[in-house]
Amino acid sequence: MIRPLAWVALIVGGYFLPPLLGGATLIYNTLVVIAIFAVMAYGQDIVLSDLGEVSLAHTAFFATGAYAAGILAVEYGWGAWATLAASCAAALVLAVILGLITLRAREFAFSLVTYAANVVCYTICYNWNALGGSDGFVGVPPLDLSVPGLRLTALSNKDLWPYAYGLLVLTLYFVSRFRRSKLGHAALMVHMNAPLATMSGLDPGKVRLLVFMVSAPLTALGGWLYAYQRAYVGPDLFETYFLVLMLTAVVLIGRRVLSGPLIGISVLMVQKSYLSFGAYFDKIVLGVVLVLVLCVFPGGVSGVLAAGWRRVRA
Amino acid sequence: MKRRSMMRTLGLAMAVLAGPVTALAADPIKVGMLFPQSGGAGDDGQRVTQAVRVMTDLINQKGGVLGRPLQLVVLDDESTPAVGVAKANDLIGQGVAVVIEGYNSPVTLAIQPVLARAGIMDITILSKADGILASASNPLAVRMNSSNGMDAAAAADWLMKTVKAKRIAFASQNDAYGNGAQAGVEAELKKAGWAYEIATQQGFSFTSTDFRVAVTAIKDSKADAVMVTNSSASSGMPAFLQQYHQQQVNIPLIAAVGTVSPQVLEVAGAAANGVVSADIYFADVEPFASIPTNKEFVAALKKDGKVIADKFTALGAGALQVWAIAANQAKSLEKEKVAATIRGHTIPGTIFGDATFAANGQLQARYFPMVVKDGKIVVQP
Numbered sequence: 001m002i003r004p005l006a007w008v009a010l011i012v013g014g015y016f017l018p019p020l021l022g023g024a025t026l027i028y029n030t031l032v033v034i035a036i037f038a039v040m041a042y043g044q045d046i047v048l049s050d051l052g053e054v055s056l057a058h059t060a061f062f063a064t065g066a067y068a069a070g071i072l073a074v075e076y077g078w079g080a081w082a083t084l085a086a087s088c089a090a091a092l093v094l095a096v097i098l099g100l101i102t103l104r105a106r107e108f109a110f111s112l113v114t115y116a117a118n119v120v121c122y123t124i125c126y127n128w129n130a131l132g133g134s135d136g137f138v139g140v141p142p143l144d145l146s147v148p149g150l151r152l153t154a155l156s157n158k159d160l161w162p163y164a165y166g167l168l169v170l171t172l173y174f175v176s177r178f179r180r181s182k183l184g185h186a187a188l189m190v191h192m193n194a195p196l197a198t199m200s201g202l203d204p205g206k207v208r209l210l211v212f213m214v215s216a217p218l219t220a221l222g223g224w225l226y227a228y229q230r231a232y233v234g235p236d237l238f239e240t241y242f243l244v245l246m247l248t249a250v251v252l253i254g255r256r257v258l259s260g261p262l263i264g265i266s267v268l269m270v271q272k273s274y275l276s277f278g279a280y281f282d283k284i285v286l287g288v289v290l291v292l293v294l295c296v297f298p299g300g301v302s303g304v305l306a307a308g309w310r311r312v313r314a
Numbered sequence: 315m316k317r318r319s320m321m322r323t324l325g326l327a328m329a330v331l332a333g334p335v336t337a338l339a340a341d342p343i344k345v346g347m348l349f350p351q352s353g354g355a356g357d358d359g360q361r362v363t364q365a366v367r368v369m370t371d372l373i374n375q376k377g378g379v380l381g382r383p384l385q386l387v388v389l390d391d392e393s394t395p396a397v398g399v400a401k402a403n404d405l406i407g408q409g410v411a412v413v414i415e416g417y418n419s420p421v422t423l424a425i426q427p428v429l430a431r432a433g434i435m436d437i438t439i440l441s442k443a444d445g446i447l448a449s450a451s452n453p454l455a456v457r458m459n460s461s462n463g464m465d466a467a468a469a470a471d472w473l474m475k476t477v478k479a480k481r482i483a484f485a486s487q488n489d490a491y492g493n494g495a496q497a498g499v500e501a502e503l504k505k506a507g508w509a510y511e512i513a514t515q516q517g518f519s520f521t522s523t524d525f526r527v528a529v530t531a532i533k534d535s536k537a538d539a540v541m542v543t544n545s546s547a548s549s550g551m552p553a554f555l556q557q558y559h560q561q562q563v564n565i566p567l568i569a570a571v572g573t574v575s576p577q578v579l580e581v582a583g584a585a586a587n588g589v590v591s592a593d594i595y596f597a598d599v600e601p602f603a604s605i606p607t608n609k610e611f612v613a614a615l616k617k618d619g620k621v622i623a624d625k626f627t628a629l630g631a632g633a634l635q636v637w638a639i640a641a642n643q644a645k646s647l648e649k650e651k652v653a654a655t656i657r658g659h660t661i662p663g664t665i666f667g668d669a670t671f672a673a674n675g676q677l678q679a680r681y682f683p684m685v686v687k688d689g690k691i692v693v694q695p
Contacts, residue, residue, distance in 0.1 A: 025407030033400060126488070134489045135443060138423050139451030142431070155431060157403060231427030231451060234420055236395040273404065279352035279392045 015165055018158075028157040030273045034266050035164035036226050039171045041246040041261035043219030046175065048247070049255035050184060051211050052191035053107065057098055057114035058246060060121040061091045061216040063237035065223025067125065070137040070233030080145050084224055091220030092213060094121075099212040104205070122238035136234025143228040160229055167225060168262070171218060176258055178214060187211045219246075248286065251293055254300030342385035343378070343647065345370065345634065346405035346413035348398065348425065349439075351390035354521050355417050357548040358577070362439065363388055364620050365627035366414060369634045372614055379638045380645065393417065393520070395424035406432040411647045414633045416457075418520065418545075419443035419490040427451040435649040437633040440545075440626065443490035447674045454653035456675040458629040458636070460594050462491070465571035466498025468592045468681045473499070473539055474508050476590075477566050481513040483537035485528055485554070487544050488517035495543040495570050513537035520546055523553040526561075533563045543570040547626070552581035559585035566590065571681065576624050579689055586686045594679035597623035599693050601667060607635075608665045632665045639663065 021027045040062050047055045065087040072078035072086055102113050125131045143163060145152040154160040178184045189197040190204045197204055227233050249264030268286070276282055297304050347366055350359035367386055374383045387408055391398035398421040405413055406429070413429055416422040416438035423445055429436045430452040438446055438457040442465070447455050473479045484499075486492040503510055513535035516528035532540055540563070544551040551573055558567065569591040579586050595602060602608045611631060612623045621627055639662070640655040641647055655661075658673040670678045683694040 026404055029400070029403035029407060134420070134493055135423060135445050136420070138445055138449045139427060230396075230399040230424060231431065232395070232399075232424045234395060234424065236420055236424070239394065239396070241394055241396055272400070279356075279390050279397075 011169055014169075015162070018161055025157070026273060028161055030269055032157045032160050032164045032229060034262075034269045035161075035168040036222050036229060037242075037245060037269065038222075038249070038262040038265045039167055039225070040219050040222030040242065041249040041265055042171050042175050043215040043217075043222070044246040045250045045255075045261045046178065046187075046211060046215040046218070048250050049260075050179065050187040050191060051208060053208075054111045054247070055114045055212075055215075056111050056243060057117045057121075058215070058219050059238050059240075059243045060118045061094065061219040062223040062226075062242055062246075063121065063125070063233075063235075064091045064094055065217075065220030066227040066233045066237050067131065067137075067223075068220075069224045069227035070140050071131070073140050073227075074137045080143050080228065084221075087220045087224040088217040091216040091223075095213045095216030096209070099209040102208075102212075118238060118243075122235060125238065126235040132234065134235060136232060136236075138232050140227050140231045140233065142231075143225070154228070157229070160225075164225060164229075167221060171221070172258065172262070174218070179256070179258075183207070183210055183214070244286070248290055251300055252289070254302035257300070257302045260300070260302065340382065342383045343380075344408055344410040345384050345386050345637075346402075346408070346410035346415075346434075347386055347388045348391050348401055348405060348413055348415040349388070349630075350393045350417050351388070353393050354546050354549050355393050356390075358626060359390075359417055361577070361621045362417075362626050362630035364618070365615065365623075365631040366634050368614050368618050369611065369631035372610065373635065373638045379641050380647070384634075384638070391415070391417070391421050391425070393421060395421050398425045399428055401425075402428045406434060410434060411641075412437065412637050412652075414439060414630065414637075416441035416446075416459075419446065419494075422446055423449070423490065426455065430454070433649050435637065435652050437637055439629050439633050441491070443494055445490065447676055454649060454657070454675070456636075456653060456656050456671065456677075458633045458677050460571060460679045460681075461676055462494040462498045464676075464679065464681075465495065465592075466502045468571055468683070469495075469499045469541060469568060470502030470506065470508075472568055472590060472592075472683070473510075473541070474503065474506060477539045477568075479537070479539035479566075480510050481535070481537045481539075482510055483513045483516070483532045483535050483540040483565070485516040485518070485525070485532060485540060485542040485544070487520055487546075487550075489520060491545055492517075492543045496541070499541060518544075518550075520550065523549050525554045525557045529554075529557050529561050529563060532558075532565065533561055537565055539566045539568060541568050541570065542573075544573060545570075547573070547575050547577045548581070551578045552585075555582040555589065556585040572625055574684070574686065574691065575626060576622060576691070579686065579691065584689060587689065589686045590683070591685075592681045592683045593625055594681060595625040595628045595666065596682060596684075596691070596693055597628065599682065602665075605665070605667045607663055608667075611665050628665050632669070635664050636661050636669060 018027050018031055044058045047053055068087040068090040069083040072083045098117050102110050105113050126134055143154040154163060186202050186207045190207045194204050249261045252264040253260035293300055347363055349363055350356050370384050370386050378384055389401040391401055402425040413434055413436040415436055417440050419441040422438055422441035440459045442459055442462045444462055447457055484496050486496040514531050516531055542554055544554055567589050569589050571592050574589055574591040597612050615623050640652045644651040644655045656671050657675045660668050660670045662668045684691050
């Protein structure tokens, strides 16, 4: 009983974080972007932490979610609920295609194929006028999730906070449930010992495909909300900026840590908003942190803390 | 004694009451400057920013805007739309009255809706994509630099009348700006009924510095003329000109309007000789040379000693100046009022003389053809 109550208190407390931190516009801006990018990173987290593969196609899923929202809202006047469904569906279709292509690819080959897929998607979007070409789509309307009798719109980042936060909480719940699900256990077994998984009656290919299909709409949801937040979608969504962001967020704290991507994204975004030393220095810091984490502390910050705790107890 | 004490108390009370009023009147107006300060465009961005700083001082020396001094808040958009959006939100949070922005078209397209939603006035300095003034999400846009459509007429004129080019090679930056520039030129050629064919089409990114494959293809294409569109003054355009020169491509080369700056010549050196282009501002050429405000601006830059007066720096400083004059005329900082004063009207006494803006917010410019001789820009009569 205490644990659920603690979770409820944490969730409610999190919601009131912006006013508790002063309620300045920059606070809302930063926290909304943290929530959106964290949702984006959780899709990558599932593939990286649970399946043990580095997907470089998740930028494409992120962009797919944003493009679906942007195109359908700007060109066809679809409402936000409809674009939400379309974003997930489009990412799911792309995930099935990519998942089938990469069914037998592992590690380096898997990463290379997913990278190639991202480049193909980027090139298509950049050069095909139906997808906005290099200009993209300007003028995505403000988020409007109104239902009969209830007005739910968001013009500013302050208005957007409840939706971004709600999406983040649902994502956290979803990822936590996934890790306790049959598919989550199967993914881990395929990751840790594929022959044993096969001997246990699992089809590694099928498991990998399903995990890919679960992770893609999650990242696409981040893209969907991002399109409404910044009112513009364009080919820059495929840039390595987002890829580096989600990969760093996952490895910084450590794999299979539920709060890991959220904390990772928070650290990166807070540094960018409040402790920036200029673009050049920020990139150097990010690069050094990545090298340190990957080479010296492969278990991430949580690994270092756990080792320290074990030493203290010993 | 009692009376003196009363007077003292009254005086103190008045001082306390007057204090905040005086402080409020002198409260600075924050002006956001969202421009690249790093990366390939960082050098250009820093130069333009310095010119805007100098203009800020000039405006402040003359009493500021509505009697308040201007305070410049500079943020780096890193030539990345996502970063630009985050920084635009940052500026909104800091309570800026206007944002001077726009080096890359994709960044401008991304940040404009964000600023428009917040009701913040923005003036685009350089970004040329046609969508910037046509977007419903930013109905009160204002732009200083000439548009792709306007530039296209000048380039097409040279291709048809001077070179009489029937086979044209295009080397275009593959983005909203570069593709738009080429599309504009082709539209002008078609409008004039000029029969031409594309000898070769070479695309590259804004950050490209290796054009050897593209230049080889152009050389082999047997084109009558080459049109290059590359907005990277600090690296891309000088690199293209050097590689074009090294491979001894003896095909007349026209550079898109505004892409051959003194900075390009400084880096490209002799490789730029013979390049033809056009531009909308030259500090020491008439009519600009005689405009008092321009002379004052050029002198202030010289005194500052950090950057020279060229089109980029003049457009940046001019953007702030136009906004300041318009805000003083409108007696307001409100976006709607200031934009209404600029769009479709003439703002007197700017670096560009009396600056006339079209109803869509586009500054109307005159083109000056130019050619590079002995490493220097020679403006054609």
